[in-house]
Amino acid sequence: MDLTFAPNEAQFRDELRGWLAANGPGPEPEGEDAQYAWRRDWQRKLHEGGWAGVHWPVEYGGRGATLVESAIFYEELARSGHPLPANVLGLLLGGPTLMVWGTDEQKERYLTPILSAEEIWCQGFSEPDAGSDFAAVKTRAVEQPDGSFRVTGQKVWTSGAQYSKWCMLVARTDSGAAKHKGLTYFLMDMGQPQVQVRPLVQITGESEFNELFLEDAVIPAENVVGGVGNGWKVALTTLMNERAGLAFGLQVRLRVMIDELTQIAAENGQLEDPRVADQLGELHLRCEILRLTAYRGLTATMKYGQPGPEGSLTKWMWSETNQMLTQFAADVVGPEALTMGTKWSYELLRARGNTIEGGTTEILKNIVAERVLGLPKAK
Amino acid sequence: MDLTFAPNEAQFRDELRGWLAANGPGPEPEGEDAQYAWRRDWQRKLHEGGWAGVHWPVEYGGRGATLVESAIFYEELARSGHPLPANVLGLLLGGPTLMVWGTDEQKERYLTPILSAEEIWCQGFSEPDAGSDFAAVKTRAVEQPDGSFRVTGQKVWTSGAQYSKWCMLVARTDSGAAKHKGLTYFLMDMGQPQVQVRPLVQITGESEFNELFLEDAVIPAENVVGGVGNGWKVALTTLMNERAGLAFGLQVRLRVMIDELTQIAAENGQLEDPRVADQLGELHLRCEILRLTAYRGLTATMKYGQPGPEGSLTKWMWSETNQMLTQFAADVVGPEALTMGTKWSYELLRARGNTIEGGTTEILKNIVAERVLGLPKAK
C-alpha cells in the first residue's frame, strides 16, 4: 500500500504540471463555435506536446501512460483550469473501443485523426424512447445489396454533434432478434445531408447536446465495428470506459470549487457559523473520499483487468456531492449565485444534469445492486 | 377554516384534562405482567369515568365523540403521561371492525367486554412468510361437518397475545382461490391449548410481541366476521382504522420528547451551538407539521367519510422524525443515552421498530405512490 505518488508518478505529474503552466489554450473566446475551435486548437497543442492520448498505447500514437498517470493527467488538467480537449469522446471512448474491436484497417484509418483533433467524434446511443434502456433502441439500419447500410431514426443527448466527423452509432440491424440482440455498432459519417443535427437547449441556456435525425443515412460495410449483430457488446466497452478517466478530473474540479467556497466563507465571516463549517466539512470529506475511492478503483482495475462497475459508485458520489455543493453555495454566496452569468449560478443549474447524464443515479444504483452486490435484477 | 379548538372541543379537552389530572393509574409497577394488569386497571378506571371508548357510538357504550374530540383524547392522554388502556387493539380495531361487519349477536356479545377490558383482544394477521403480503397468508382454516373450523398455522407480531381472550385472525378457508380471495376473518378464543404463545424478544430486551402457533385450534361457525371468503375486506377495515387514532397520541409524545431534549440542550449550553439549534428547529418543525397534517386528514375524513391513505403520510413522517430525534438525543444527552435502563437509550432502540411495525416505510411509500398519486402498481 502506497497512497502517495511513486517517484515515476511524481515525475510524470511534475513534468505535466510544468508543461501545463507553460502551455495553455489562451483566453476563452465568446460564443459556442469559437469556444469549440479554441478547444480544438488546445487539443492540437496537447497533441504536439505529446499529451493528447496519454493513456493510449505508444503503438497507436499515445504516451502509453499507466492508469495512475492517466488519472494524474486529468487531475492536473482540471487543477490548471485549462479545458478538456475538444475530442474528448474520441480520446476516451472511440479510440479505446476501436483498439478492442476494430480491424487493423479501422485502427490505421481512424486513430491518428482522433488524437490530433482533425476528426471529432460523437456518440449516438440514446434515443428519445430509450434513455436508459438499450434494448429499446429503434433506429434501424437496413443492409443494401452492396453491403452498405441505410440508417433511419432519431438519437438524442449527442454532445458535440455539430462539430463531429464521426458518430459512434448503435442501430438495430435485425428487428426480429429480441432486445439486445440484433444491434450493430457503426461509425457514421456526420458530413452527409441525411444526418440533421438540432441543438437541445439546456436549463442553463447553453446547448451542449443535440438531437440527431437520420433519414436513410449511408454507412459503408467497412464501418461496422465488431461485427453485425454484436453492437451491444461493443457499446458496453464504450460505456465501461466512459466513467474511468473523467472521474479524476471531475473530482479535482469539485475540490477546486469547495476550496473556493471555503475561502468565500472565510472572507465573509460565515466560516465562524458552525452550521456553515459543518456543511463545508461534509463537502471536503466527500470530495476526499471520492478521490480515494477512485484511486482504490484504479488499483482494483490494475489488479483485475477491466474497469469494474465500481465506477458507478464514484459517478453517483460525485454528482450528489456537486449538487450539494452548488445548492449550499447559493446560501453562502448569496444573490450573486442566483444571478445569470455568474459562475455559481451556472454551476447551480448545470449540476442538475449530473444525476441524469451518463446514467441516472437510479440506474447507477440498480447497477450497484445487481452487479456489485449480486442482488436479483430489479423488477 | 378554524385551526383552534371550537368551544365544544375546548370544553371536551378541559373536562378531560381535569379528569386526567385527578385520575391516573398510579405508579408503574415492575415486570411485564404487573404492568399489563396495571394498564387493565387503568382501562377499567377510564371506562368507569366514561373515557374508554370515546370514539365509539353511544349505542355501543361509547361516548360518541367527534373525530376531533377523539384526537384530543389521545393528545391529552399522551400529554398526561398516563399509559394507553390495556385493550387498545380492541378499542381501536376490534370494536370498530365489528361495528361495520359484525352480526347483531356479535356486537351484543363482544363490544361491552372490550370497553371494560374484561376481554383483551389481539391481532393475528402477519405471518413469518407474509410480513407485508396478505396474499401469502398460509394459516389454514378447515371447515368441519358441524360448521366449525379447525385452524393450523403460525402468526407473528401479535402484541398482548399472552393477555388476550380473543384474536382477530385472518386465515385461508379456500386454498384453491387465488391471492386475497379465500381468506376469512375469525374471532379465535385464545384460551385453548391448541393455541401456543411464544414471546418475541425485541432489540430493547422487552417482548411486546409474540408468535402464535396454532394446531387444530377450534373456532365455532358463529365466530366468522363478515362471511366466509370475505376476510380481505374485513381486515382492510381493521387496517384503515389502525393509523387514525393513535397518530395524535404519538405526535404529542414526540412533542413532549423534543421539548425535553430542548430543555436538556438549554441546560447544558448546547443550545448555543447553531448546529444543535438547527437540528432542534427541524425537529420542532416536523412535529408541528405532523400535528397539522394529522388534523388536515381529520378534516378530510369528516368531509369525505372513511379515513384515507393520507394516514400513511403521518405514520411515515412520525416514524422518521422519531428516529431522527432519538439518534440526535444520543449526541445531545451523551453517555446516559447509551446506557441501558435510561429513557433515552430505550427510545433510541425502540425507534428502530417504528419504520417497520404497522407497515414498513417502504410499503407506506408504495401506498402513497399508488393510492394517493395514482401511479401504476410498483413492480
Next chain:
Amino acid sequence: MNFDFTEDQHEIRRTARELLAARSPFARVREHAEAGTYDDALSQELGELGWPGIAVAEEHGGQGLGLVELVILLEALGEACAAVPLRGSALAALFIEYAGSSDQQAQWLPGLASGALRGAVGEWSDGVAPLVPDAVGADVLVLLDPDGMASLVAAADASIEPVNAIDPTRRYGKVVVADEGGMDLLAADTSEALRCAEVAVAAGLVGASQRALDLTVAYVKDRKQFGVPIGSFQAVGHKAAQMLFDTEGARSATLFGAWAADADQDQLPLAAAIAKAAASAGGRATTAAAIQLHGGIGFTWEADLHWLYKRAQLDAAFLGGPGTHRARVAALSAERVAAAGTR
C-alpha cells in the same frame, strides 16, 4: 378544529386556478420569460379582479379579506408560475398597511390594491438591495434592513437597475438609494407584516411544489422504459411520494401561518418560521426531484420544469432560507419550552 376552507375560499381557489390555467399556461410564461417582460394583459385583468388588494382593508380600496385568501391566490400564481408582479404589490401593501402612517396608507394602498400602482419588497443592507423581486417597474419599494427595520421609498427616489436573476419569470432589480433622505422609516412595528410576508412567499413555493409534482406524476405514468411506465419503478414512485410529503407538509404549515395571521396572532411568529422553512426546503427539493424524474428531457429548456426550479431557488432564498428559519423555530420553541417550566 377544521382545516376546510369556507365556501367563499373554495370559490376563490377554484376561480383563481381556472383563470390561471386558461390565461397563463406555460406557453405564455415562456413567452414572457424569454422576452424578459411581464404579462401586462394578465396583470391588468388580475388588477380588475381585485387580486392585488385582496387582503387590503376596504377603506383603502381593497377587498378586506385575510391572509388566507391572499395565500390562496399566491399559491395559484406559484402553481402557474405566472409572469406577473402581483406578489410585490401585495407584500408592499402588507407592510404599509401594518406599519405605515395613515398618510402613507392613503398615498399608496388604493393604487396597490387596484393594480394601478406596483410595489416591491426587498432585502437591503449597506445602502444596496442587490436582488429585489418585482423591482423593475415598481412605483414604491419597501426595503428591509437586517435589523428588521423597514423603510419606504418611492421608485422615483431610488435607482433601480435590472438584474437577470436565474428566475426569468420575474423582473428583478438592484436597488440603490443614493439619498437616504428620500426614505421613510415605517414607524410602527413591522414584524407582523414581515411574518405575513414570509407566509405569503411560502404559499408561492407550495404552488411551485404542487405543479412540479403534478407534472411529474403525469409524466411518469406516461413515459415508458424497459417496457413499462417508469412510475411503476419504486425508485420513481417513492421519490414522487417524497415530493407529496414535502408539498403537503409545507402546505399544512402555510395554511396554519395564514390562519394565525388572521385569527390568532400569538401563534404567527412560530407558524411563519415553520412555513417559510418547510416551503423553502420543500420547494427546492420538489422542483429538483421533478427534473430528476423527467430524466434527460427534464434538463432541457423546452421542458418547462426549470421555470419552477429557478423560481423556487429565488423564493427559497427570499426573506431568509431554510436555515435562517429553522434557527428561528429553534429559538421560539426554546422560549416556549422555557416558559412552560421545569421538566
Next chain:
Amino acid sequence: MNFDFTEDQHEIRRTARELLAARSPFARVREHAEAGTYDDALSQELGELGWPGIAVAEEHGGQGLGLVELVILLEALGEACAAVPLRGSALAALFIEYAGSSDQQAQWLPGLASGALRGAVGEWSDGVAPLVPDAVGADVLVLLDPDGMASLVAAADASIEPVNAIDPTRRYGKVVVADEGGMDLLAADTSEALRCAEVAVAAGLVGASQRALDLTVAYVKDRKQFGVPIGSFQAVGHKAAQMLFDTEGARSATLFGAWAADADQDQLPLAAAIAKAAASAGGRATTAAAIQLHGGIGFTWEADLHWLYKRAQLDAAFLGGPGTHRARVAALSAERVAAAGTR
C-alpha cells in the same frame, strides 16, 4: 499510488477473518453478550497470536508492524463483533508508545502487547469518565481530558464501576479517580496517538458496516414477499447500494488514515478526522438500514443485527461523533485553503 495491501497484509487479513469466522460466530458473541462476559478463551488465543501488540514496537514485545495492520485486525474484529477487550489494550498501547516515558513504556507495553495485561482508553472530564469501553478488567487506563491531555492511571488507583451500555458485547465502566496523585500525565504530545486511535475506532465501525451489509445482502436474496426475493425491489436494492456506498467510502478513508499514520504523518490529522466522521455516520446508517431491510425479524433480539447496531452506536460516539469530526475537517481544510493563498 497503490491501494493494494502487501502480501503480508493480505495474509493477516485472510487469517484474521478466517479465525474469527471459526472462533467467534454470532452464537458465541451472543453467549458472552447475554452473560455479560468477555470471551476469555478467544482473548487468550489472540494474545498468543500477538494481535494486541501488532503495532507495538518489537523492543517492547510487539510485532513492530504499523497502524495499517492494526486496522486490518480491528476491522475483522468489528466484522465479527467479537466479545474481546483487545481494542482497549491496543489503544492504550498506542498512547503509551507515542507519548509515554520510557519507564511507562517498559512497565506496560510488553504486557499489553502479549495480552498478559489489559488496557482501556476513556474520555474524562471533571474527575469522571462515565463510559469507558473495556474498562472492566483493565489493568491500566489512559484518560483523555477535553483539552487533549492524556493521563495514565493503574486500575488499582482508580474506581471502576461496571456500566451496562446498550452494547453488551463490550464491558464498559465508569471510572473515577479519587486521588489524582495516582495519575501520570503523559509527557509527550498525545495528538498523534489520538489521531491513530480515531482511525483504529473507525476501522471497527467499517467492519460492523461490512457485516451489516453482508447479512442484508444474503437476507434480501433469500427472503420472499409478493412472490419474489425482496432484493429485487428497488427500494431494497437501492438502500443496500447506499450501504455499500457508506461502507466503501468509510473504508477508503480509514485505510488512508492508517497509511498516513505509518507513512506520511502530515496527512494524518485531516485523514483521521475524515475517517472517524465517515465511519461514525456510516456505521450508524448501515446498521440501522440492515435492521430496516430485515423487516420485523431485524428488530428481534434473535436476529443478531442489533449487536452491530448497538456497537456502532457506542463506537460512533467514542472519541467524538460525526459532527465533532466534521468540524475538525472544516477547520483543517480552511487552514489548508488559507495557506494555499488567494483565489
